[in-house]
Amino acid sequence: MKNFNYHNPTQIVFGKGRLTKLDGLVPKNSRVLVLYGGGSVKKYGTLEKVLRVLPGREIFEFGGIEPNPQFTTLMKAVVLVKQHNIDFLLAVGGGSVMDGTKFVALAANYDGDAAELLTDRGSVAAVTKTIPIGTVVTLPATGSEMNAGGVVSYAGGKLVFSSPLVFPVFSILDPVLTYTLPAKQIANGIIDTFIHTVEQYVTFPAEGRFQDRTAEGILLTLIEIGKKTIDEPTDYDARANLVWCATNALNGLIGAGVPQDWTTHMIGHELTAMFGIDHGETLAILQPAIWKVRKQQKREKLLQYAERVWNITAGTDDERIDAAIAKTSQFFQELGASTSLSSYDIGENDIDAVVQALEKHRLTKLSETGEVTLAISREILLAAL
Ligand code: NZQ
Ligand code: ZN
Numbered sequence: 001m002k003n004f005n006y007h008n009p010t011q012i013v014f015g016k017g018r019l020t021k022l023d024g025l026v027p028k029n030s031r032v033l034v035l036y037g038g039g040s041v042k043k044y045g046t047l048e049k050v051l052r053v054l055p056g057r058e059i060f061e062f063g064g065i066e067p068n069p070q071f072t073t074l075m076k077a078v079v080l081v082k083q084h085n086i087d088f089l090l091a092v093g094g095g096s097v098m099d100g101t102k103f104v105a106l107a108a109n110y111d112g113d114a115a116e117l118l119t120d121r122g123s124v125a126a127v128t129k130t131i132p133i134g135t136v137v138t139l140p141a142t143g144s145e146m147n148a149g150g151v152v153s154y155a156g157g158k159l160v161f162s163s164p165l166v167f168p169v170f171s172i173l174d175p176v177l178t179y180t181l182p183a184k185q186i187a188n189g190i191i192d193t194f195i196h197t198v199e200q201y202v203t204f205p206a207e208g209r210f211q212d213r214t215a216e217g218i219l220l221t222l223i224e225i226g227k228k229t230i231d232e233p234t235d236y237d238a239r240a241n242l243v244w245c246a247t248n249a250l251n252g253l254i255g256a257g258v259p260q261d262w263t264t265h266m267i268g269h270e271l272t273a274m275f276g277i278d279h280g281e282t283l284a285i286l287q288p289a290i291w292k293v294r295k296q297q298k299r300e301k302l303l304q305y306a307e308r309v310w311n312i313t314a315g316t317d318d319e320r321i322d323a324a325i326a327k328t329s330q331f332f333q334e335l336g337a338s339t340s341l342s343s344y345d346i347g348e349n350d351i352d353a354v355v356q357a358l359e360k361h362r363l364t365k366l367s368e369t370g371e372v373t374l375a376i377s378r379e380i381l382l383a384a385l
Contacts, residue, residue, distance in 0.1 A: 001207050001257040008252055010146045011170040014244070016236065018174050019046075022053045022090075025134060025170045030088040031058045033081060035101045037065050037093045041138060044180045050092055050136060060084055065093070068272055068279070069100035071115060071154040074107065081108040081131065089131050091168075094139030094185075095279075099150030102166035105130040118152055118159035130165040136172045139181060140243040141189035141280065143196060143250025145171035151269065157361055158269035173247065175239040183230050187335040188280025189246060190226045194219060194331075195283040196249040200260050202291070202301045203368040208258035212304070215254045218245045219309045226335055259368040263290055266366055267377060270357045277344055284337040285344075288329045289384035293376065295321055297369070341384050351381045 013021050026032060034050065041047040042063075051059060062077045080086070081104060091101035106127050107114035116123040137145045144150065149162040181189075201215035221241055229238040248254070268282030277285075291302060299317065306312040306324035315323065329339045338344070355378050358364065366372035372380075 002259075004257040006252055006256045007164075008146060008167065010168050010251075012146065012173060012247065013170060014173045015240075016174060016176055018172055019049055019136065019177075020053055022050065022134075022136070022172065023055070025172075026054055026057060026088055026090065028056055031060070031084060031086050032088045032090055033060045033062055033077065033084070033086040033104075034090045034092060035062045035065060035077060035097055035104070036091075037063070037067070037097050039063065040180065041092050044177075046092060046136065046138060046177055050090070057088075058084075060086065065097050065100040067094075067096045068151070068153045068158060069096045069103070071103075071118070071152055074100050074103050074152065075114060077104045078107045078114065087131060089133045091133060091135040092138065094137070095142030095144045095151075098135050098137070098142070098144035098168070099152065101133055101135070102144070102150040102163075103152050103161065105133055105166055106161070106163060115154060117161055118154050121161075124161055124163045127163065127165065130163075133166060133168045134170045134172075135168045136174075136177070137243070138177050139185060139189060140173075140175075140178055140239075140246035141185075141192040143193075143247055145173065146247050146251040153273065156273060157357065158273045159361070160269075171247075173243050175236060175243045178239060178243065179234050181233070183233075183336060184278070186230050186233065186242075187332075187337050188278050190222055190229075190242060190335055191280040191284050191332055191337055193242070193246040193249045194222050195264050195287055197222075197254065198287065198305070199262055199264060200255040200258060202298055202305055203259040203261050204298070205300050205304075206258045208256075211254045211256065211258045214248075216305075216308050218249055218254070219305075221245050223309070223331060226331070230335060261366075261368040263294075263366040263372050263377075263380075266361075266363045267354070267358065267380065270354050270361070270363075271341075271346075274354060274357060275344060275346060275350075281337055281344075284332040284339050285341055285384050286380065288325050288339055289380050291321075291325050291328075292383050293380050294367070294372075297367075297371070341381070346385075348382070348385060351378060354381055 271282040
């Protein structure tokens with residue numbers, strides 16, 4: 001196991017009806033900006049409930065943060081923050097709203113052009129204070145509620161930023177608030193959680209036994225409850241398990257001290273930026289293809305995954321790995337996702353442009369070993385057709 005630092009300061013307030021705890025979590029007499037997305041929180045009453053439990057604060061609102069939040073939209077919120085001396089940010093929504101809020105917190109405290117926060121890691125490090133953030137999660141998927149990262153759309157790409165200053169102070173996870181999600185968004189959330197987990201697990205053996213067993217626990221739970229929580233969206237326990245898996249798949253716990261491979265996410269971000277495919281959908285397309293192409297390098301962990309997650313013990317090594325990849329694709333398909341680029345009308349002619357975008361974003365040495373060059377990314381995209 002490698003050396004690591006692990007510090008996660010986010011307080012989780014989990015369960016049915018826990019929204020009422022907001023009053024004790026948001027500082028009294030603060031000037032709060034409540035940020036939300038395209039309207040689901042209004043339509044389903046979550047915003048109203050939030051506002052009701054926050055007496056005694058000066059409340060401002062910023063709605064309209066779109067999925068895959070746009071830099072230009074978020075900069076409008078930065079103007080509001082400065083204009084009204086906001087001292088607390090409350091994100092009510094899914095990953096896009098939480099990520100967008102994190103970006104606003106940084107950008108409002110950055111002296112230069114805020115786009116630099118996305119294009120130059122050194123700029124993020126130059127920000128030494130931010131506005132505290134709380135979240136009320138309405139979509140279990142990204143883990144943004146308990147991590148220090150975010151993704152913002154800028155200049156035709158999806159760019160990642162990270163700063164310990166944007167860990168939410170608290171996150172309220174009430175599974176009931178997610179009941180209104182359409183089936184496709186639940187499937188996206190299950191797949192995103194699944195892929196976050198395997199990207200920190202299906203690499204090479206590193207004696208991270210706790211991390212491996214915990215990752216396997218998350219994967220097995222998703223397989224157990226995935227279809228059920230789509231078919232029976234108001235089954236509290238199934239949904240509660242999804243919500244808690246999503247948070248723990250990307251809060252630093254299972255990735256501490258072990259190799260990580262973010263190839264799926266990095267290529268996936270390009271597919272979202274270029275073709276508008278949902279984040280979770282891109283991952284379902286790419287993961288099986290990546291494992292086919294990287295079978296040799298990931299051999300030992302793929303065999304472990306086959307046995308411990310899918311209970312595949314018969315056949316040669318290659319047969320067991322192939323069966324595990326097939327099982328994974330089948331799982332995604334049963335959730336309603338597609339696992340090929342062609343089902344989104346993307347063909348061989350489109351691949352050059354994706355590879356060029358990877359090059360533009362300097363994503364030329366991906367994977368746990370940095371071996372995934374542009375040529376291998378091309379091979380992966382071809383395998384995903
Ligand atoms: O905008 P509204 O009207 O609220 O509708 C949203 C949106 O259309 C809707 N929705 C959310 N909660 C709902 C609901 N509809 C009904 N009932 C509810 N309870 O769902 C749609 C998708 O929302 P979005 O926030 O975009 O989805 P998600 O949570 O999957 O977030 C995706 C974003 O997170 C980034 C992705 O790249 C993408 O931009 N990621 C962030 C990560 C992180 N911070 O660590 C890691 C992830 O890998 C990911 O890259
Ligand atoms: Zn993701």
